[in-house]
Every structure is written in C-alpha cells, then in structure tokens.
Amino acid sequence: MIEILSNGALNLVQDLGRSAHLGLGVCGAGAMDGPALSMANWMVGNDASAAGIEISIFPFKLKFHEAACFACTGAVATLELRERKHPSWWAAQAVAGDVLTIAPPSQGARVYLAIAGGIDVPPVLGSRSTDLKSGFGGLEGRGLRKADRLALGAAGGRGNAPSFGIAPPSRLHFADEMTAGTVRIRALASAEYEHFSEDARSAFQRTEYRLTPDCNRQGYRLDGEALKTTHPLELLSHGIVPGTVQVPPSGMPIVQMAEANTCGGYPKIANVIDPDLWRLAQLRPGQRVRFELVDHEAAVAAIREQGREQDRIRQGLALVAHRP
Known part of the structure; x- marks a missing residue:
C-alpha cells in the first residue's frame, strides 16, 4: 500500500x-x-x-x-x-x-x-x-x-x-536537443498532405513551432507559420490516432496525443511516428519543435531501433536481477 x-x-x-x-x-x-x-x-x-x-x-x-x-x-x-x-x-x-x-x-x-x-x-x-x-x-x-x-x-x-x-542513449540524445533549444520530430505525410499548398508543405518542415499553453493529454496546439490548403476542404469525420497532425482553419497545427479523439474532420498534413511521440510528451509549453518528413522505410527503421534499444535494456536488467 x-x-x-x-x-x-x-x-x-x-x-x-x-x-x-x-x-x-x-x-x-x-x-x-x-x-x-x-x-x-x-x-x-x-x-x-x-x-x-x-x-x-x-x-x-x-x-x-x-x-x-x-x-x-x-x-x-x-x-x-x-x-x-x-x-x-x-x-x-x-x-x-x-x-x-x-x-x-x-x-x-x-x-x-x-x-x-x-x-x-x-x-x-x-x-x-x-x-x-x-x-x-x-x-x-x-x-x-x-x-x-x-x-x-x-x-x-x-x-x-x-x-x-x-541511461538509455535515446534519452541522452534527446537531452542534447532540449539543451540546444529545438527538438526534431519525425513524421509521415498524411492523407491530405497533397491538398496543402507548396508553401505550406515547405513551411511545415522549416518552421520552429512553439508549444502553446493549450496542450494536454488530448492534444498539443502549436504556434508558428500558418499552413493553408490549396482550396477549402469539407471532410466527414474520420478515424484519427495519437500522432495525427491536424490543421484547423486557423492554419496552426494540432498534434493528437494519448487521449486523442478517435475521429475528426480537420485535414491531416502528417502523422508523428510512434518512436517520437514520447519526445513530444516530454516537452513543456514554450518549447520548440521542428518536423522532419520521413518515408515509411525510415519510420520502420526507427521503430526497429527503438526495439533494439529496449531489448538491450531488458537484457542488462536481467543481469541485475541475477546479481548476487
């Protein structure tokens, strides 16, 4: 107890x-x-x-x-x-x-x-x-x-x-990024990515977005360069998951987090890859992120690398458990 x-x-x-x-x-x-x-x-x-x-x-x-x-x-x-x-x-x-x-x-x-x-x-x-x-x-x-x-x-x-x-190596690297001031967040292009203007697609990766105070377990609202679609989109509500980056009419991205809505109708420009969701989770309001679009091969490689790191940690802890 x-x-x-x-x-x-x-x-x-x-x-x-x-x-x-x-x-x-x-x-x-x-x-x-x-x-x-x-x-x-x-x-x-x-x-x-x-x-x-x-x-x-x-x-x-x-x-x-x-x-x-x-x-x-x-x-x-x-x-x-x-x-x-x-x-x-x-x-x-x-x-x-x-x-x-x-x-x-x-x-x-x-x-x-x-x-x-x-x-x-x-x-x-x-x-x-x-x-x-x-x-x-x-x-x-x-x-x-x-x-x-x-x-x-x-x-x-x-x-x-x-x-x-x-001391997991991934956490040491993350600490270095935090100290430098901007954290890299990898993402895959999402369903409506091609509906955003060329300027918006470029801005999504070059802009240092700041976490606003309006961020919680449901989602993070970001502040930075607005992202605009090439034409107005009218979408029916559809399934979304943690990591989905939605863009409401304001043009300011919202990243869905652990208590993400299960459906929504805002256009989606990207999805944060699973191995980088914890990095977002450890940021505070006012801190900055920069998105980097990766392909599926790179996303799978990141998932496998996270798995290898966790396997090494589990194996090391097994040695601690059996230490006299």
Whole structure:
C-alpha cells in the first residue's frame, strides 16, 4: 500500500493504454511516454504493461506503508528518500514508513513511477489507465489527491533489489536537443498532405513551432507559420490516432496525443511516428519543435531501433536481477 501526500489533478495511474477499443469511440489513454513507463516497470521486475503513476504536477510526495522496490524514469528530476537524493532513471528499495519526494524536473515534463507488483486498481476495458476525458479507469477516473491510498500487486522477481540506474542513449540524445533549444520530430505525410499548398508543405518542415499553453493529454496546439490548403476542404469525420497532425482553419497545427479523439474532420498534413511521440510528451509549453518528413522505410527503421534499444535494456536488467 502507498499513500499520496500531495495533490495533483494530472498525476494519474497509467499503464500502456486500451487501444483495442478505438473502433468503439474509446480513446487509448495510457502513458504519454510509454517507453519510460515500460523501462521503469522492467527496472522493478514488472511486465511492461503494469500500472504505474504518471506525474506532471510537482513536487510529488508519497508514503510507503510496506517495503517495496520502486523506479522513476522520464523527465530529469531529483528524488529524495530518507534524506538521500537520487537522480532520475533510478531504482531503489523503500521500507515501510519511507516518504519519497520527487522535485520539479530540470528537464522534461513527466516522471514515471513504477513499483514492484504494479498499482492494483480495477481494470476497465482491459486496462488500468486513467481516461480523464471520459472519467473512468485508474482511481475513479481522476487525478490523485492527498490521502489517496493505492494497493500494490504481488511483487515480481526484483522486489528487493539494490539501487541502480540506467541511461538509455535515446534519452541522452534527446537531452542534447532540449539543451540546444529545438527538438526534431519525425513524421509521415498524411492523407491530405497533397491538398496543402507548396508553401505550406515547405513551411511545415522549416518552421520552429512553439508549444502553446493549450496542450494536454488530448492534444498539443502549436504556434508558428500558418499552413493553408490549396482550396477549402469539407471532410466527414474520420478515424484519427495519437500522432495525427491536424490543421484547423486557423492554419496552426494540432498534434493528437494519448487521449486523442478517435475521429475528426480537420485535414491531416502528417502523422508523428510512434518512436517520437514520447519526445513530444516530454516537452513543456514554450518549447520548440521542428518536423522532419520521413518515408515509411525510415519510420520502420526507427521503430526497429527503438526495439533494439529496449531489448538491450531488458537484457542488462536481467543481469541485475541475477546479481548476487
């Protein structure tokens, strides 16, 4: 059992989502930075799909009412346990009565906390994810509040492990881009791409778009050079997914995120490739992105490279689990 000691309407129980129900109009929800949650789970011996906590409001505090191994990944933040500070991307052992404090990140937007055994809330439609838009899943379909208590599942093979950390190369490269000021986001041309003017297609790739304050788990509104179609388009609502880049009449792009609408009628200029969705998820309002159009071959190569990195991490963690 853990007890939440701080309020945070955007601190949520999340797993990898419920995408199997998109055809019924139910959004996928799930962690905005799925790879970070998966790796945190592996660090404590859970399956990648175990429920953890997505933290977006800081400082975040919780109390352990039983001994447990935990790991924090995602944004670059400082953790404090028993007056000892730890970096992010770190796993450690807590004992009953310990209080964990996670400070506001110095870089990135979301921290993921996994605990051995996973957060044990009732699954809804096959997932423990919180769907804020519809108000179900997670803990009563809402953000976590002070004094909430969450049960833990049975711990796996790393329920009592020494402290250790990991440093995925993709995250180090991302940190360098964040420091430089503009993050590259790869995308595929989408269904209405050819309906945009030549100037708009060029602007989409050369413009440094800024994330506006109007960005949340449903979608990110961007500000920059307006994108115009060659002629007005009247489209029936049709299926969309996380990563879809829609362009409303204002010409300012909207990127659909984890709680994306399941259908929409705005023209689509591009779709962010899956391996880059976590990069968007870790940006804050005011930060900048530049889109780069890639072909299907490059998109598949990026997916495979992400898979290889995760395989290497899983194999390394298996060695930690069997270390004397």
